[in-house]
Amino acid sequence: MTHAEPSRHSAPPDQQAFDRGSELARRLATVERRIEDACAAAGRSRAEVRLIVVTKFFPASDLALLAGLGVRDIGENRDQEASNKLDELPDHERDRLTVHFIGQLQSNKAGSVARYADVVHSVDRSKLVRGLDRAAGSAQRQLDVCVQVDLDPPSPGRGRGGVAPDQAAALADQVAGTEHLRLRGVMAVAPLGADPAPAFARLRAIADAIRADHPDATWISAGMSADLEEAVAHGATHLRVGSAILGSRPAFR
Ligand SMILES: *Cc1c(COP(=O)(O)O)cnc(C)c1O
Numbered sequence: 001m002t003h004a005e006p007s008r009h010s011a012p013p014d015q016q017a018f019d020r021g022s023e024l025a026r027r028l029a030t031v032e033r034r035i036e037d038a039c040a041a042a043g044r045s046r047a048e049v050r051l052i053v054v055t056k057f058f059p060a061s062d063l064a065l066l067a068g069l070g071v072r073d074i075g076e077n078r079d080q081e082a083s084n085k086l087d088e089l090p091d092h093e094r095d096r097l098t099v100h101f102i103g104q105l106q107s108n109k110a111g112s113v114a115r116y117a118d119v120v121h122s123v124d125r126s127k128l129v130r131g132l133d134r135a136a137g138s139a140q141r142q143l144d145v146c147v148q149v150d151l152d153p154p155s156p157g158r159g160r161g162g163v164a165p166d167q168a169a170a171l172a173d174q175v176a177g178t179e180h181l182r183l184r185g186v187m188a189v190a191p192l193g194a195d196p197a198p199a200f201a202r203l204r205a206i207a208d209a210i211r212a213d214h215p216d217a218t219w220i221s222a223g224m225s226a227d228l229e230e231a232v233a234h235g236a237t238h239l240r241v242g243s244a245i246l247g248s249r250p251a252f253r
Pocket of ligand 1 (some may be wrong): 077102189224241
């Protein structure tokens with residue numbers, strides 16, 4: 001990464017890193033409190049819920065600061081960006097992180113993702129299952145996988161990824177039948193502009209049905225900055241929180 005020359009008026013780089021570190025620590029503590037409160041309200045133990053800090057669009061220096069704050073799970077959604085950023089980290093920091101790939105994934109990127117990701121949350125079609133299994137085998141790795149379920153109302157323009165709810169169990173069976181992928185559960189994003197609670201309730205029912213056939217598939221990856229409380233209330237085991245910790249992302253997507 002190239003660092004811009006600090007202007008006469010901006011703080012020196014050490015001070016900037018310190019300020020950013022304090023900001024991240026403060027935001028992380030706020031999110032931690034929200035999770036604790038949500039667990040208490042749901043009568044759940046905090047230990048049942050894992051926080052994944054979504055670092056997409058933010059630089060490797062933020063990953064390093066987060067690692068220093070004790071963050072062990074980070075989420076990324078674009079292959080090129082993720083692999084570049086992870087390469088920038090020193091080995092001792094990189095090795096402490098569990099990397100969750102949470103974005104829509106083209107099959108031709110499976111080979112790359114299988115080399116650095118520990119978990120892929122966004123598996124939503126047969127071809128991707130086959131591609132990831134092959135790639136994990138070549139990389140001599142075992143990948144944890146969640147089946148992403150599309151909770152948006154059916155529409156011609158399904159676009160945010162995910163298998164239709166009535167196809168989720170079949171896809172889960174396929175993952176479970178592979179050699180190099182381990183089925184861990186389900187993942188979803190709440191529908192845009194709708195109450196997330198019924199969507200998360202639906203996801204939980206799908207997760208329960210899959211778990212009946214695959215007892216190890218206990219993960220429910222749901223809940224982001226805006227709806228983590230509803231997700232915890234509906235059994236989420238993994239929260240993917242970005243902007244509440246890192247700040248708002250640049251407007252271009
Ligand atoms: C970006 C992203 C998140 C984090 O969203 P925030 O609203 O910033 O917390 C979670 N899940 C997925 C799939 C994402 O792409």
